[in-house]
Amino acid sequence: MTPVLFVAVALAGGLGATLRLVVDGGVRARVRTALPVGTLLINVVGSLLLGLITGLALALWLPGAWHLVLGGGLLGGFTTFSTASYESVRLAQDRRSLSALFNGFGMLALSVGCSFFGLWLGLGG
Amino acid sequence: MAVPNDRSRPVHLRWHHLALVFAGGTVGTALRELLAISVPPVAGVTVSIAAINIVGAFLLGLLLETLARRGPDEGRRRQLRLLLGTGVLGGFTTYSALATDTSLLLADSRLGTALLYALGTVLVGAAASWAGIGASGALHRRRPDHREAVAR
Numbered sequence: 001m002t003p004v005l006f007v008a009v010a011l012a013g014g015l016g017a018t019l020r021l022v023v024d025g026g027v028r029a030r031v032r033t034a035l036p037v038g039t040l041l042i043n044v045v046g047s048l049l050l051g052l053i054t055g056l057a058l059a060l061w062l063p064g065a066w067h068l069v070l071g072g073g074l075l076g077g078f079t080t081f082s083t084a085s086y087e088s089v090r091l092a093q094d095r096r097s098l099s100a101l102f103n104g105f106g107m108l109a110l111s112v113g114c115s116f117f118g119l120w121l122g123l124g125g
Numbered sequence: 126m127a128v129p130n131d132r133s134r135p136v137h138l139r140w141h142h143l144a145l146v147f148a149g150g151t152v153g154t155a156l157r158e159l160l161a162i163s164v165p166p167v168a169g170v171t172v173s174i175a176a177i178n179i180v181g182a183f184l185l186g187l188l189l190e191t192l193a194r195r196g197p198d199e200g201r202r203r204q205l206r207l208l209l210g211t212g213v214l215g216g217f218t219t220y221s222a223l224a225t226d227t228s229l230l231l232a233d234s235r236l237g238t239a240l241l242y243a244l245g246t247v248l249v250g251a252a253a254s255w256a257g258i259g260a261s262g263a264l265h266r267r268r269p270d271h272r273e274a275v276a277r
Contacts, residue, residue: 018146021146046221072154086185
């Protein structure tokens, strides 16, 4: 990876993290539930888009450098594992077992399902 | 035309908060890319991403619990949460790579490896978050703040 590409990936990650703050804040202001739906939405949509971009790159429709900047950078910074994991544990500690289980395993199943669908689309369906 | 007062805007739309998260997210993503480049996949599994997510989950639990124990989410504590938590650790860890690497294993008909990688990351990650929260509590008990020390 060239230094310029590395810097581009890192800055795209900064932009992705900023988008995450805006989207999560916007969802929090509109939806009031115990389940942190902002992080859920961000991770599911980000996984769908990374699947799509990865499929497009594997099908050689998208140059490898763009896959790195948009995938590892923008979507890598947009989606987050640490917050999702922390929120699941806090739900469990608050004895909201169903919400905790859904936040852990439901988010995983939805994200993998959406990413698989995106991958299939990107590879040409 | 009057410049709108930044303090009247919601937290997630204030310019200095956006700047803190952007700076932290850039650093976190750079660290993740460095590790992802340096550590090769093992049997087609990106172990670097699994390790990054688990370590990041521990550190976020430690950070958020430590900040919460020190007082309400405002001023310098909120700035640290946005820079280090939402920014650095949010950008360092990633969910899209976890989901897509699992999808690639599934597309390769490696069901057992896909399940082990995905469920393993989520379960060990949850244990790590829990341990991070607990470690903050243990540190806090060992070093009581000044007021508590005087009260004794």
